[in-house]
Amino acid sequence: xxxxxxxxxxxADPTRRAILARLAQGEATVGDLAGPFAISAPAITKxxxxxxxxxxxxxxxxxxxxxxxxxxxxxKLAADWTLQYRELWEGRLDRLDKYLQELQKKKPASASxxxxxxxxxxxxx
Amino acid sequence: xxxxxxxxxxxADPTRRAILARLAQGEATVGDLAGPFAISAPAITKxxxxxxxxxxxxxxxxxxxxxxxxxxxxxKLAADWTLQYRELWEGRLDRLDKYLQELQKKKPASASxxxxxxxxxxxxx
Numbered sequence: 001x002x003x004x005x006x007x008x009x010x011x012a013d014p015t016r017r018a019i020l021a022r023l024a025q026g027e028a029t030v031g032d033l034a035g036p037f038a039i040s041a042p043a044i045t046k047x048x049x050x051x052x053x054x055x056x057x058x059x060x061x062x063x064x065x066x067x068x069x070x071x072x073x074x075x076k077l078a079a080d081w082t083l084q085y086r087e088l089w090e091g092r093l094d095r096l097d098k099y100l101q102e103l104q105k106k107k108p109a110s111a112s113x114x115x116x117x118x119x120x121x122x123x124x125x
Numbered sequence: 126x127x128x129x130x131x132x133x134x135x136x137a138d139p140t141r142r143a144i145l146a147r148l149a150q151g152e153a154t155v156g157d158l159a160g161p162f163a164i165s166a167p168a169i170t171k172x173x174x175x176x177x178x179x180x181x182x183x184x185x186x187x188x189x190x191x192x193x194x195x196x197x198x199x200x201k202l203a204a205d206w207t208l209q210y211r212e213l214w215e216g217r218l219d220r221l222d223k224y225l226q227e228l229q230k231k232k233p234a235s236a237s238x239x240x241x242x243x244x245x246x247x248x249x250x
Contacts, residue, residue: 001137004139004142005136005137005138005139006137008137009133009134011133011207012126012130012131012134012137013130014127014129014130017129017206021209024209024210024213070210070213072210072213072214073214075207075210075213076207076211078203079204079207079208081136081142082136082200082201082203082204082207083204084146085145085149085195085197085200086204088149088200089197089201
């Protein structure tokens, strides 16, 4: 699997995203990580393996512990790929803005909705 | 699958990312898309299904054609999630910058590496 696909595949799971969010605060051991998620240590270990393969985390040995730390570089590359299309979502908002401004311009400054209704009514009468 | 996981899972494939890159240029039919990728129309259709389920594209009916268009909103959410961690990768670059500046300061302005070597050599002699 190419590195960018591996990163996105690793991010495609809410537990793995939560693990990264926790590691963004600082190093943590498998035990530290298993606690708040109420899932087994082996399940955590499996998630950590996916994150490690994607280069999103690394583990160092500290006596009997193997604390994990986040490696942010693949996140940067994942962000960069999506940000190529920023214009598409910003363009859509710009067009909506323009449309709302046009609507605003079309409405005469002094006329309130009720005044318009009254005018139309008097014309009809 | 939660929406963000579905988006990342859809992005975890180079052909699907290439389809999105093509659709960012404008609408395209399955036929238009199958051409440059040299993969079968059924394979393209399968990829389009994954992209549709993630809300990344939509298809409209135009007589016998069903042109696809990109929907950028999920890409924005995918970008937003990764950008939460921007500080981590920018912080690392800042620290590298500071380290290089410190190295620069420690090096006396007049001393060149060859001058240092000569000094050391003459001391030994």
